[in-house]
Each structure stands twice: as C-alpha cells, then as structure tokens.
Amino acid sequence: MLRMGAAAAGGAVLAGGLETGPAQAAQAGAKRVLRAPALAPGDRVRVVSPGSTPDPTNMARGIEILRSWGLEVELGTHVFATYGYLAGTDAQRLADLNAALNDPGIRAVFAARGGYGTQRIVDRIDVSGVRRDPRVVVGFSDITSIHGKLWRETGLVTFYGPMVNWSDDRTGPDSAEALRRAVMTTAPVTIVRDPAETAAPVLVPGRASGPLLGGCLTLLSTSLGAGDIPKFDDAILFFEDVDEAPYSIDMMLTELRRVGVLSRVAGVVIGQITNSVGEPGEWDAAAVLKDRLYDLGVPVLGGLRLGHGNGQLTVPLGARATIDAEAGTLTVEPGVRPR
16 A cells, blocks of 8 residues: 655645635534535635655546536645655645645645655644634545544544546546535435445444544554544544555554554444455455454444445545444445535
C-alpha cells in the first residue's frame, strides 16, 4: 500500500464559487462532532496531493466527474509536482493542504491520490480553519492519517471514498453516485455486504452502534502512539487494505490487540482486503481475520465495498453508525448537514 499509492502559500489554479457561514456542531456522547454543509452546484472545491503524484489522464477524468455535479474545481499549486515518490516536498504538499483547509471560500478538499506521504506532514496540519468553518474532506488509503488528525483535533466528519485520480475500470458509475450522494445530500449511507468480497465470510452476529472510525489498516498500525490515531473506545472500527499478505494482516491486528484497541471497540466492519496472497497451505486472509477477531465478543461484519477494490463506495468517518451483522448492513448517519 505504501508504494501504491503555510496556509497562504498554497494558491490555486482555478477559481469561482460560494462561501458559507459558521458551522454548527452536534453532540454525540462526549465528542463534539462537526459536519460540513452539503455541497451544492457552484461550490468551490480544491484538489490537493498530500501523498504521491497523480496521473494527469486519470485526474482529468476525476475533475470531469466533479464538474458534472456543478462544482467549481481548483487545483492546488503543487498537485503534479514530483519529489522522489512524493508529490513535491513536504513543505509544498503541506502548503497546498493547509491552504485548502483554511481558505474560507473552499467548501471541499478532495485528495488527488494516496500512495505515501501524509504521515510526513500530518503533525503540521493547520486545523484552525476547519474548527471555524468545516468543509468536506474526501480521500482514502494514505489519507487515513488526515482523517484521523481532523477527527481527533476538531471532531470533523470526513469521507472515506474514491479520489480524483479516477479509474473508470475500478470505480464506475456506482462509485461516482455513492460519492455524490455522500457529500451532496443528507441521506444516510447504507453499505450492504458483498458476497464476492474477500472478507465476506467473516461474520459474528449481533448489532452495535458507535462512531465509525478507521481506514487503511497499514496506516492505523503505523500511527499507533501518534497524534493522528483516533480513540476507538465504543467505536465501530473500520479497516481495509491492499497488497498485504495474510501474515502481515495478522501482525497488524495482533498489534491492535496488544495495545488494547480491539478490546475497547463496540464492533468491527471490514472493507476490501485486496490482493492478499499467502503461501500455499497457509491461512488465507479470511482465516486470519476470523482468528484475530472472532473472540472479541462484538459484532463483526466483513465484505463491504470500501477500500482499494473494484466498485469502491463512500462512507462518512466520525458519523454514528450501526452494524447489523446478520442482515449484512452498515448504516451510517449523514456526513454533511443541510445548508
């Protein structure tokens, strides 16, 4: 996964759009939850590259999709920069991200792609503009660090979904519509277990509710002890990953067990475990997941189309969610509020 993959200094290439007033906060237990206003045609949105450099052709397709919804798309100054395997230096990527998070005219920040790089800059993200004026933030994979940082420091509900480096082969019309509905409507999000997914056989019956938190398992594992890892007490833990052998998934879940994360969750949902290949005769990914999760005493639901696989859907992180494992559903409250 790691191989795939300032505020005023950021600037933008395109301009135009609307600005909204101060955000309202909702209360969910002891955590103050912020929801951005739902996006609407005419809103300015900014695309940034906090990790690796996107492909120009794929980016053109993603921008076309966003514009088809009536959004005014801007590009961060260093979106296509290259610095080794990164989209520009740490200072350049951080400047673009901070500019997008703090410009009062920007209503959403879309990650261009993941790859690797956000952990190098996450500790210096300026969240002050998000606290004053929440905006939609979308990304997955390496962007897990940004989701966790914004949740811990502001309570912002963010979106784990496709990025602008768009591939129609992997993310077709259903993926585009799921993303649009998640950020442009106030409808709840329901994800249904897909029997074709690698983790679909992983199921512990029961119902549980709590804030949906998590992301890419590798990023969660490598963030333990750092300031961007969410506190998972009474939460629904969500994870997915790509190109990790079954033993590696075992290692990361064992780490979460040893530090007490898995003993505190209300439930577990598993997204797309993509291209997890082990040696002949060894456990496959589903067997590892059963071994590491079945004794937790909480509902577990695998097989959700969330992550690096084909047909990726979008889900709000930080919003209250309910697992019904026997029904095979994860239902999440809206991630945005009415305008």
